[in-house]
Amino acid sequence: SCGISDYSSTSITITPPPFAPGAISGLSSVCSGDAGIVYSISPVTGATSYTWSLPAGAYITSGYAESAITVTFGTGSGNICVSADNSCGSSAEQCQAVTVYQSLTGVAPGAITGPNTVCSGESGVTYSISPVSGAAYYSWTVPVGASVVSGGATNSISVTFGDATTGNVCVTAHNSCGSSDSQCLPVTVSPNTVAGAVSGGSTPICLGESIGTIVLSGHTGSILKWQN
DSSP states (O other), X not given: OOOOOOOOOOOOOOOOOOOOOOOOBSOSEEETTOOOEEEEXXXXXXXXXXXXXXXXXXXXXXXXXXXXXXXXXXXXXEEEEEEEEETXXXXXXXXXXXXXXXXXXXXXXXXXXXXXXXXTTOOOEEXXXXXXXXXXXXXXXXXXXXXXXXXXXXXXXXXXXTTOOSEEEEEEEEETTEEOOOEEEEEEEEOOOOOOEEEESOSSOOTTXXXXXXXXXXXXXXXXXXOO
């Protein structure tokens, strides 16, 4: 009834949950077993810690609850994700897809499909293999004098043999983690046939007479076809 006292007060800080982190900086493709790979985000205002998740088999070697981590990878591909945290909650996640490639060292492609006997000058001859798991591209070699006219970096090629000699068609698979062993197919290149020169026999002759023996020299090929 005699009046109102002075106010007594205390300071209250209202902290909202943090916003979602920005884009993650780091590699989008790695090799199985790679270590010391760093991923990071810009620090989020109001965040006191961060929660990271990794693809199966990967683990954090340093950083843990910080805005930058160091990772060792296993064999699994997947997403690296991070959320920002404080005492009032956690933000939405920010994620980046990471592909984990397996080393192709010691792996050989399957058998090459295609003819193992061709003719000199033959074109449009196809050779192929089944796709190699984890391969990013392929390299082919063909016999001397032959050339790859299409599909050179794929698992199927078209070859022109021109004046090629007998040799091997070979293929190797590659990715960023290394190269496979080579798979080869021996290919025999048969030369084109030559008729050669005809000699012998009597000329002119009379109707009903025998022309005699005719000789063909300088020919190639095992089968002959005569016309009269």
